Amino acid sequence: KQEVTQIPAALSVPEGENLVLNCSFTDSAIYNLQWFRQDPGKGLTSLLLIQSSQREQTSGRLNASLDKSSGRSTLYIAASQPGDSATYLCAVRPKGGADGLTFGKGTHLIIQP
Amino acid sequence: DTGVSQDPRHKITKRGQNVTFRCDPISEHNRLYWYRQTLGQGPEFLTYFQNEAQLEKSRLLSDRFSAERPKGSFSTLEIQRTEQGDSAMYLCASSHGSGYEQYFGPGTRLTVT
Numbered sequence: 001k002q003e004v005t006q007i008p009a010a011l012s013v014p015e016g017e018n019l020v021l022n023c024s025f026t027d028s029a030i031y032n033l034q035w036f037r038q039d040p041g042k043g044l045t046s047l048l049l050i051q052s053s054q055r056e057q058t059s060g061r062l063n064a065s066l067d068k069s070s071g072r073s074t075l076y077i078a079a080s081q082p083g084d085s086a087t088y089l090c091a092v093r094p095k096g097g098a099d100g101l102t103f104g105k106g107t108h109l110i111i112q113p
Numbered sequence: 114d115t116g117v118s119q120d121p122r123h124k125i126t127k128r129g130q131n132v133t134f135r136c137d138p139i140s141e142h143n144r145l146y147w148y149r150q151t152l153g154q155g156p157e158f159l160t161y162f163q164n165e166a167q168l169e170k171s172r173l174l175s176d177r178f179s180a181e182r183p184k185g186s187f188s189t190l191e192i193q194r195t196e197q198g199d200s201a202m203y204l205c206a207s208s209h210g211s212g213y214e215q216y217f218g219p220g221t222r223l224t225v226t
Contacts (some may be wrong), residue, residue, distance in 0.1 A: 004155070031212045043117075043204060044156070044217040051212075089155055099169065099211055100146055100158025 002027045002094045006104035014112045015082055021075040021107045023090030028068050034101065035064050035075050036089040044089065048075075080111045115139065117218035119205050125224045126195055133191045134221045138207030145188050146215060147180055148204040149173065156204055162188060195225045 003026045013019055023033070032051045036044040048057045048064040050073070056065040063076040077084060087108045091101035118137045126132050138145045143164050148156035159178070160170045164185035174180075177195075182188040192199055202222050206215040 034214065036217070041222070043119075043219040044206075046214055046216060049214045091155070093212065099144065099161050100148070100171065101156075101215060102158070103155030105153065105155050 002102045004104035006107050010108040012110040017080050018078050021088050023073040025071045025092050028071050029095040031093045033073050034091050038087045082111045082113045085111050119218040119221050123222050131193045136205030137187045142207035144208045146206040150202040197225050200225045
């Protein structure tokens with residue numbers, strides 16, 4: 001059974017810092033990995049999708065990497081801003097079986113102004 | 114650009130009552146997914162549709178839960194004889210197809226008293 005773990009569970013940093021969020025998964029047989037942002041009480045906003053054949057994806061100040069063989073992904077946020085405060089969720093789409101995503105519990109990020 | 118919409122956004126019901134939620138996916142998307150999220154956890158996959166066909170159900174989807182997508186457009190999720198353990202955020206997502214990025218709606222927050 002695929003399991004996704006996100007470390008750290010919570011992180012608080014001052015504005016302007018670069019930071020890294022970690023995601024690991026137990027089964028490397030995945031189609032893709034998706035990073036999401038969730039604001040309190042709201043739905044999920046897709047940030048980046050990395051296909052299993054890709055190593056990284058970039059969008060603005062965000063960069064996500066994927067090392068499928070070791071079951072790891074990182075989300076790098078450059079020059080953090082208070083508006084980046086949210087919970088960041090990592091999810092994998094396993095190969096075979098259902099098309100649903102398997103999620104981690106998320107990293108709760110606070111950027112201090 | 115019309116994203117995924119869900120209705121209602123909030124629902125409070127008494128234990129034992131039936132509730133129904135609606136999801137309208139992005140118009141050209143043929144896959145539609147339902148997830149459930151409890152406090153402090155990542156979303157958990159419940160079921161998904163390819164057009165009007167329900168292709169997979171998670172073991173989380175007990176007999177009290179039923180989902181439909183009658184014409185391959187909007188979908189409904191019904192919970193019969195609600196229990197306090199059903200209190201959660203119910204999220205809907207849609208995508209172009211297998212392996213494509215999933216886009217989420219704002220969710221329906223259910224509280225069972």
